[in-house]
Amino acid sequence: MAIHNRTLALVLLGAAALPISAHAQEPVVDTGITAWMLTSTALVLLMVPGLAMFYGGLVRTKNVLGTMMHSFAAMAIVGVLWMVCGYALCFGPSVCPWTGWSWDYFFLRGIDQSITEGGIPEYVFAMFQGKFAIITPALIAGAFAERVRFRGYCLFIALWSLLVYNPLCHIIWGGGWLTGKAIDFAGGTVIHISAGVAGLVAALYLGARRGYPKTAMHPNNLVMTMMGAGLLWVGWFGFNAGSSVASGLKTAQALTMTQIAAAGGALCWMVIESLHLKKATALGMVSGILAGLVAITPAAGDVLPMGALLLGFVASVVCYLAIQMKNRLGYDDSLDVFGIHGVAGIVGAIGLVFFLRPGAGTGAFGSQMGHQVEGVLISMGYSAVATILLLVLVEKTLGLRMSEESEMAGMDHSLHGETGYGLINPN
Amino acid sequence: MAIHNRTLALVLLGAAALPISAHAQEPVVDTGITAWMLTSTALVLLMVPGLAMFYGGLVRTKNVLGTMMHSFAAMAIVGVLWMVCGYALCFGPSVCPWTGWSWDYFFLRGIDQSITEGGIPEYVFAMFQGKFAIITPALIAGAFAERVRFRGYCLFIALWSLLVYNPLCHIIWGGGWLTGKAIDFAGGTVIHISAGVAGLVAALYLGARRGYPKTAMHPNNLVMTMMGAGLLWVGWFGFNAGSSVASGLKTAQALTMTQIAAAGGALCWMVIESLHLKKATALGMVSGILAGLVAITPAAGDVLPMGALLLGFVASVVCYLAIQMKNRLGYDDSLDVFGIHGVAGIVGAIGLVFFLRPGAGTGAFGSQMGHQVEGVLISMGYSAVATILLLVLVEKTLGLRMSEESEMAGMDHSLHGETGYGLINPN
Amino acid sequence: MAIHNRTLALVLLGAAALPISAHAQEPVVDTGITAWMLTSTALVLLMVPGLAMFYGGLVRTKNVLGTMMHSFAAMAIVGVLWMVCGYALCFGPSVCPWTGWSWDYFFLRGIDQSITEGGIPEYVFAMFQGKFAIITPALIAGAFAERVRFRGYCLFIALWSLLVYNPLCHIIWGGGWLTGKAIDFAGGTVIHISAGVAGLVAALYLGARRGYPKTAMHPNNLVMTMMGAGLLWVGWFGFNAGSSVASGLKTAQALTMTQIAAAGGALCWMVIESLHLKKATALGMVSGILAGLVAITPAAGDVLPMGALLLGFVASVVCYLAIQMKNRLGYDDSLDVFGIHGVAGIVGAIGLVFFLRPGAGTGAFGSQMGHQVEGVLISMGYSAVATILLLVLVEKTLGLRMSEESEMAGMDHSLHGETGYGLINPN
Amino acid sequence: MKMITAIIQPDRLDAVREALMNAEISRITVSRVTGHGRQENIELYRGQKITPNLVPKIRIEIAVNDDFVEPAIDAILAAAKHGDGVIGDGKIFVTPMDECIRIRTAERGGSAI
C-alpha cells in the first residue's frame, strides 16, 4: 500500500538526508522507479491544465479565463508554498499528531542529495507530492466558479493549502495518527473528499450565482471539457499508479484498476442517462469518467479488477443521484465538486473495503471499515470546519464574492481585463 | 520483433499466472521496462482524446460533440469489454486458430500477481494492449462521421471489437496462425488496415452524408485538428516504441523510425500540395503526419532510418492519390479512414519488406513478402466480410444511419441534447 | 552536468558505433534511463504542439493556422534535416571548432546498434536532441508572426537550423570549443538566447505588422494559449530533466528546479501585474511561467531550490521590464520572443552563477562568470549576424515578408487556403 | 426595393437556400443569432433538462426588387417549415429599402441587387 511506502519513505528519508555515510545499506537510485516517478510527476502536472480545460469549458463564455486561472493560480501559489514549507509540514517528522516539520525540508534545503529507501531521489517524491497539493485546492474552485474575486481566491487557496491540505496529508499519509490505518492509496480522502466538502461549504457560504437556477448557465465549450477530461484520464495514471512510489506489480495494479474504473464509470453513466433521459450526453460521459477515477483513487492499489469495475459503476450511480438531489435542494455547487469529487471519494473510500485483494488492509473487514469511516469523517469534518473559518476570514478581509456588476460583466473582463475568445468578435 | 516478444510473453504468461512457485527462473520485474510500458500505456491512451480532437475538428459544427463521443465511447465500451473478455480472446492460449481463451483472463481474474518473462507485470501488458483495442474501432468512426446514431454505433463497435479486432489480434499477435510470420510491429495490419477497410465498407454501406459532395462540408475547427495531430504524434511514440515491450535498443529503434516517418510524411505532403495546389495546407500537414505514422506502424521495429524516411514519403504520395481517387469515385469516407489508415497501412505492411534491417524478418525477401501480402489480404478480407455482416445486423436492429431530420439538425442536438461551442451563441 | 554527459556520451559513442566488439567494458542498456529518455523525447515533442497552441492563440483569428503551421513545419523540415545531417553536424567529432561531422551519423546510418556509455541506445539520444533542434527555430517564428510567407519561412528555418543552431549546438554541447566551460544545462544559450536574438533581428529586419502599434492586435484565443502553456510546462520536464541524460539524482534536481522556477516566475508576474495594472492577467500568468522555465533551462542541473525560485522571480521582473521597453521602442517582436526567450535566457545563463550548488561549475565564481558571459555573447553575436544574412538571402530569393494584401487577408486564407475556426461562420 | 429578413431554424438553412435558388434568388447574407420566442429547446446538463433562454437561430437577409418579394416569401415559407409547422419555425420581416449599391461597380438601384 502506498500508505506504507510513504511512511517508510518518510522514516528513512531522515537518514538519507544526512551527510553521505559509509554504511553498506546506503540506498541507491533505481533508475526504473525514478523514471516512472518522474513520468508520474509530469502526468499529474498535466492534470492541472486538464482541470483548467475541464472546468473552463463548463462555465459561461465571459468567465472562461477566470476559471482557468483558478487552476493556474494553484500551480503558481501552491507550487511555491510547497517548496517553502508545504513539504515540511506534510512529510516532516510529526511534531504533533496534526503536523510535521523539518528544517531540512524548509525551502527543500536539505534533500539535495538524498535518496529514499525506495530508490528514488527524494526530490522526485517531494515534487510528485507537490502536484497533489496543487491540484487539491484547484478542484475546489469548481464549486464557486463564476463568482469569486481573484485576490480573495488566491488568499483562500494559500491558506487552505497550509491549514487544511497539509494537516490532512500529514495525518493520513505523512506519519500522523491515521497513517497506516485508513487505506487511501492515492488521495480519495486527503484530496477528493476534503476538496469536495470544502467546495460544498464554500458554495453554501457564498450563495448561488446571480440568476441561478432560473437562468440557464450554458457551458461555453463542451469540446474543451472533453479534451480536458481526456487529459485528466491520462494524468490520473500518474496520480494513481505513481502513488505506488514504485515501478512494479503494485504500480501495474493501480494503473489497471484506474483504467477499469474510469471505463466502468463512463459506461455506467451513459447507461443511466440513456435510461433516464433517452440520450447519452458528452458531459455525462466525462462526468462518469471522473466519477470512476475519483472512486478508484483511494482503492487503486488494493482492489481486484472486478472490484474496480463495480466501484466505477457504483460511483456513477451515486454521483448521478447526488447531482439530482442537488438540483432539488437548489444550492449552487456550480461544477459539482461535491457531487463528483466528494461523493465519489466517499464511495471509493468506503466501498473499497468490500473489494479488497486478499491480504490488503489491516485484516478484518470490520476493523478496516472502521478505519475507513474514521478517515472519511475526519476528512469531512476537518475540511468543513476549517474551510468555513477560512471563507469568513477571506470574505471579511480581501473579499471573496464578486460584486454583482462584475459578476454580470464576467470575470474575464472585470478581474483580468481580457477576453477568452477573441475569435468570436470580428476585429 | 514485437511479434516474437508478444508470443513469448504469451507463452510464458500462462506459467506466470500459476500460483507462485519456487523454481529459480521466476521472472522478476524490471523496473525500467515497466516504467516505459506504463508510460506507453498512458501515451496510447492520450491518442484517444487526440483522435477525438483530430476527428472532432474536421466535421461540421453541429456534429463536433457527437464525433468526439465516438472516440470516448470506445474508451468506455471497449475499455470494459477488454477486461471482461477481450484480453482472454486475444491473448489466451489458442482454442482454435482464430481465437484464444483463458478463464484466468476472464475479468483479468488470474493475473493479479503475474510477471511476464519480459520483466513486466502482466497487467501492464494487458492494459497496453487494451489501448490498442480501444483505438481501433474509434478509428473507423471517421468513415461514417456525421450520420450514425449513437446507440447503433455503440453496438457496432462492441460487436466489431469482439468479432473482428479480437480474432485478428489473436491470429497475428496472440498465437494464432499468422503469429511469427507476418511482420506487424505495432499494428499496421491488425489495427490500421482492418479499421481502414471497415471504414470503407461502412461508408459504402451507409451511403453519403446528405448533400455530399455538392454541399461543402467545412471543418469546424482545424485548429483543434492540429492540436489533435500533435497529441497523436506524441502518443504514437507509446504506440510504436511501446510495442517492443521493452526499454532498450528495439524500443529506441521503433521510436526513431516513428519520428522519421512522421516528419517525412509531413514534409512530403507539404511538397505535393505545394506543387499541385500551390499552397501547403494545415490539413495536408497533419494528413501527412498521419500517413507517415500509419505507414511506419507495422515496420517501426524492423527498418532502418532511410527506410523509415522513404516509407513516410511513399505513404504520403499514395494516400494523396487515394484521396484524389475517392473524390472521383464519389463515395463518402468522410474523414478518409480508408484513404489514410487503410492505404498507408498497406503501404507500410508491404513496403517494409524493401527496407528491412539485416537479420529482421524470416529471411528471404520473397517469403517475407508472401507473409506480408497474406497478412494484408487476410486482414482486409476478414474485416470487410465481418464488417458488412455487423453493419447489416446493427442497421436492422437498433438502426445505424440517422434519420434525415436528425442528420440536418446535427448529432449534438439530436443525439446528445447538447451544443459543442456555447461560446458562439450570445447568451 | 549535462555538458559533461553530453561530451562523454559523444566521445564514447564513436566507439559504440563500431561493430560489436568483445571487450568487457561494452556498455549495456540501462532500461530505467532509457525509459526516462524515451519519455523525455515524447515530452519535448509535446512542446511543439504546445508551442503551436501558445503562439496560435495569441495572433489574430485570420492567422491562427498559419502561426501553428510555423511550429508544425519545424517538426517536418527540421525533423527530416536532423536525421539527414543535423545530428552529424552537432554531435559528430569536431572537424573544426565550429562543427562536427561523422559519416556514421549521416542519415543516422551507423548507430543502429550503438549504446552510449550512459546506458541508452544512441538513437534515443539522437532523437531527444533532435527535438531541441526542432523547437528552436519554431520559437523564432513568434517574432515575425502574422507577416511572413510560408515558403520563405520554410527555407529560413531550414537554413537557420543548419547554419545557426547546429554550429552553436556543437560549440557548446557537442565537443566544440566552449563545451565543458559554459554551463548550459538544457539550452538557455543554445536554444533560448539564440532563438530570442534571431527573433529580435528578424522583427527589426522585417518591420512591423501593418497597423502596428496603432491598431490593437487581439489574441484570438487566450484559452488555447493557456492550454499551450500547460503543455509547455509539462513538456519542459522532459526538456530539462531529460537533459541529464540519466534517471537519477541529477534528473531529479533538474525537474525540481524546473518546477520551482516556473511556479516562481508565474507568481512573480502575477504580483507585478497586480501592483502595476491592478489586475493579474491570464497572459501574464503564462508569460511568467515561460519566463521562469526559460531562465531555469541553462541552470536546472546546477542550482539549489532557493536559487531556482529567485531565478524565476528575477526572470519575470526583467522580462516584464523588457517588454515595457519594447512597447516604448516600438519595434514589433510580435509574441515577445526576445522579450521572453532572449531575456530570460540571459537572466538564467548569467544568473545561475550566483546560485550554483557547491561543487558545480568549473570552480571560481569569476572564471565561471567569464565562461557564461562568453557563451551568452557568442550565442548572441553569432545568432544575430548569421540570422541577418539568412534573412536577406531569403527575402531576396523566395521572399519572406508577405504582400500587404495577403497580410490583410490573413495567412490562413492567402497562404493556406483554409479557415481556422469554421465554427464562427454559419454554414 | 425591400429588405427581407428571415429568422429560421438552423437545420433548415440548406433547404431554404435551395428553395431560394429555385426562385432565382441567389444573393443572400446569413448570420448566426439566438432568439427567444415561444419555442422550448431542451438541453441536457448532468441529468437535468434545462431550457435555454435563447435558442440558436439563423438570420437571413435578402435584398430584393419588389417583384421578388412574394416569390422569396413563398420559397422561405415552404422550405423553413418543419412538417406542418412547429413552434420556433421563425418569422419573416419585410422592411422598405431606399437604395442598393454594388460596391464593385458603384451601380445603384434595382440592377444592383
Place this chain on the structure above:
Amino acid sequence: MKMITAIIQPDRLDAVREALMNAEISRITVSRVTGHGRQENIELYRGQKITPNLVPKIRIEIAVNDDFVEPAIDAILAAAKHGDGVIGDGKIFVTPMDECIRIRTAERGGSAI
C-alpha cells in the same frame, strides 16, 4: 409595425430581457456584434493597456406593433443603462416595417409578431 434594433452592453442583456418580458414583449432576436463609438474599453496585454478598436456589444432585434414601440423603448432605456448612464451604453434604432409573417402558420401582419 416597427423594427426596433438596440445595441447594448453585453452585461445588460439579462436585465434588458427581463425588462422586455415585464413589458410583455417576449419575442426577440439577439446577436453578437462589435461596435465603435466613444467608449474606450481597456484590455490588458503583457503589461500594456490597449484600447481595442471594436468593443463587444449585443444587438437585439424586436419586431413590434406600433403600440408597443414606446413600451419597448422605455424598457430598454431603463434596463440597459449602467447607473446614470455611461458612455458606451448604446443606441436604439427604430425602422419602419412593412410586413411580418409567421413561418409556422403563414399568417401575416400584426398578429404574426
Place this chain on the structure above:
Amino acid sequence: MKMITAIIQPDRLDAVREALMNAEISRITVSRVTGHGRQENIELYRGQKITPNLVPKIRIEIAVNDDFVEPAIDAILAAAKHGDGVIGDGKIFVTPMDECIRIRTAERGGSAI
C-alpha cells in the same frame, strides 16, 4: 435619418473604418456574417478545391443623418473595393429610419446618432 448596411470583404474592414473616420463617421456596429453571391472563394481540403456555399463577410451598420448618407457611401465605395473592384466586394443597402435614441441620455433624433 437612414440606416446604412454594408456587406464587405473581411480584409477591407480596417480600410473601411479608416475611410469612415475620415468622413467623420465614427460610430458603427460590425458583425460577422456569411454571404452567398457570385463570388467563389476557393478553399482547399485534402487535395481538393472546394467552393463553400457561404463565404465569410463583414456586415457594417451605420445610422446616419441624411446629410451623411452620401459621404458614408462614398467612403465605403472607395475603401471596400479590391483594386478596380472584384466580384464579392459587396453591397450597400440604405433603409429608412424613424428614430434613433441614445440609451445613456435618452435623447432622440438626429443628435443621438
